[in-house]
Amino acid sequence: MISQADAFVEVFAALKKIFGFEQIFIGAKEKDKKILEPLREKYGFDVRYTPSIYGMGEEKWLTKAVTGMEVPPGKIPLHVGVTVNNVETVYNMYRALFQSKPVTEKYFNVYGEVAKQTVVLAPVGTYLIDILAMIGVDTTRYNKLAVLDGGPLMGDRVNVGEHAVTKKTNGFLVIEAAKYVADQVSLRPLPGQPAPTWDDTLPEAMKKLGLERYLDWHPTPADVLDIRDKVTRVKIFMHQDGPRGKPSIPIVKVGDRVKIGDPIAKPLDGPINDFNLLSVAHHASIDGVVTEVNEKFVRIEKK
Secondary structure, three states: OOOOHHHHHHHHHHHHHHHOOOOOEEEEEHHHHHHHHHHHHHHOOEEEEEOOOOOOOHHHHHHHHHHOOOOOOOOOHHHHOOOOOOHHHHHHHHHHHHHOOOOOEEEEEEEEOOOOOEEEEEEOOEEHHHHHHHOOOOHHHHHHEEEEEOOOOOOEEEOOOOOEOOOOOOEEEEEEHHHOOOOOOOOOOOOOOOOOOHHHHHHHHHHHHOOHHHOOOOOOHHHOEEOOOOOOEEEEEOOOOOOOOOOOEEOOOOOOEEOOOOEEEEOOOOOOOOOOOOOOOEEOOOOEEEEEEOOOEEEEEOO
16 A cells, blocks of 8 residues: 555545545554554545454454444444455455456465565465465475464465465465464453453463564565566466355366466356355466366466
8 A cells, every 4th residue: 555555546536436435444553553644644545543453353343443333243334334445455446447457466464384474466376385385485294284364263274285365365374283273262261350351461462472573564565575477377266255155157268378367257147236146257367378177266377
């Protein structure tokens, strides 16, 4: 966002015009205030800061903290007239509206038991094991690693050798497989004792997990590891949103030569307001040849 602030000015204006949004807020953590205040002053962004913690139901919590409106149980922010999107999603809206570009690449963190936490820019479909190799992880022992696509609470454990970046990937948490299961976890206080607060438990927990070093970590564009030109194969999943939605329909065949941005799958016909039937189009994320097509994925290799 720092390097593309002008794009956000344009897309915010477009979203207000297209959808009739009355206000657009940037919700950020207090720890990011130092880097966002110059943008607020220069571009007039309405930035609302919240405590530097990440609780369950972040979208609902953010909606209440920023707008004062509470999302009812079992509902989503849209039910109170609010939509919540992350920075990259809004930037992808800009690319679609103003540059006619589909989503073919992703920014995400690789963190945890790695030599250095890294922000990576890679084509959609890049193999996880190829990413780990590029950041210095010993992939010969990949079967001893547990990797979550997402965070420690809501992330899904994935097959290290077969998984690939999807359009919803925002981070890979890498840990030793032997540490994957915690056997000393309790969300309840001791009988007769007051429930612990964030101030009581957060500093100690962060110290034990080795997370203190990330508190003031603010990657710049120069810190991003851009591997787009190094990727020689991709595996683009037709179904990318867990239990929701339906798989897309491949429209390419083995042997087809494709370029970045070429359509390779079309969405299933159906109402766009039904999450259970929703699917999306997919596009080639590298130049190459289609080497495998099935109902689950399309594989493309540079040749």
